[in-house]
Amino acid sequence: MSKPVLTIFYQFNPWDSSIGGIQTVIRSFIKYAPDEFVVRVVGTGAPGSALGVWKWTEYAGKAIQFMPVIAVGEDNVRKLIPTTIAYGASLMRHNFASDFMHFHRIEPTLASLNWAGDKTLFIHNDIRKQMDRNLGGKAILWQQFPKVYFALEKLLISQFEQVYSCNSESAQHYREAYPELAPRVAFLKNGFDPESFYPDKREEREIKRRELAQELGLPETVRFLLFAGRLHPQKDPVLGIQAIAALADPQVHLLIAGAGELEEQVRREIQALNLGDRVTLLGAVNSDRLAQLYRAASAFLLSSVYEGLPVTVLEALACGTPVVTTDCGETPKLLSPDSGVVCKERTAEAIADALRRVLANPDLYSSEACVRTVQPYSAPSIVQEVYRQMLHRWQYRKAIAISSPYPS
Structure with missing residues (x-):
């Protein structure tokens, strides 16, 4: 039986010193991926690097496939044109349909609407407060256009099999805002890597x-x-x-x-x-x-x-x-x-x-x-439980496909 393929989408390079909790979460999903999965990452490359080509490489002892789709220099500083826009536009030129797809921003998923596969969206902030200009009107560009953001979110969110939020209030917000999706919304703890972060005497x-x-x-x-x-x-x-x-x-x-x-x-x-x-x-x-x-x-x-x-x-x-x-x-x-x-x-x-x-x-x-x-909040147990649920869904679908007398 072939292995299920997980493709992770985010605008970063796992080997760079890119700052942010999202990057750390993704690195944990790479490092602690079980051997039952093939992991691919669609990210960014250094200026002058080859783009749009899969390459087998290694991260934290794991063999993965990596494809940079845009070139980014210093990604700890916002650009005039947000990196998210450039990254999302680059995805439009490809079809990354996979058994599983993980997204950490909703804007790039405009490209994935017609891709077949089990899609998961990770929500990393309390979106209501993130959109509140009174709490820091320069934090993200969307604060200037909240109605446009929520219209885009409404268009895109129904494609996800699973929506995870690391904030319990945010998870409840999504259940209330999209009641038809409520069974798919869950609170998921972020995690720390115990191999790197531990106490001294x-x-x-x-x-x-x-x-x-x-x-x-x-x-x-x-x-x-x-x-x-x-x-x-x-x-x-x-x-x-x-x-x-x-x-x-x-x-x-x-x-x-x-x-x-x-x-x-x-x-x-x-x-x-x-x-x-x-x-x-x-x-x-x-x-x-x-x-x-x-x-x-x-x-x-x-x-x-x-x-x-x-x-x-x-x-x-x-x-x-x-x-x-x-x-x-x-x-x-x-x-x-x-x-x-x-x-x-x-x-x-x-x-x-x-x-x-x-x-x-x-x-x-x-x-x-x-x-x-x-x-x-140990990352290995959190990450491996997500993979366990993914593998269960994949095996169930395989069994259904085998037992069905009609082509899927």
């Missing part, structure tokens, strides 16, 4: 904190806070910097791991608040470096306007690092009282107060509590 954390301080030319007694993510209006890194100013503790240093369109604004804010010696911009970092930063930090800071379920939160907790977050997305439902603090007010002062509480009481926010909180 307290003594090892201290050693790595001191080593990082030495590496950055900082006093050995400094304590680190970590912000990791795209420098984008949704993530609001400027609010995080303002919180460091409100914290007013020269022994606390903020590390910002990420890149994006707000980098210059972030730099100006650091300069305006005279925080040059208390904030370090690290740029985009790979997963190994990010794991080291989580384990050296006293707390992880999430200052987002809206979210789905941030993978960075899961990774930080898995490394034993408590989380201070704004009241957004699924994180407030995930955190326990001993693994982090949710700020009910989205202000620099409220975030500073929460950071102060965590820094002053490390024993109340232990590494063990953080790991215990995040344990149900």
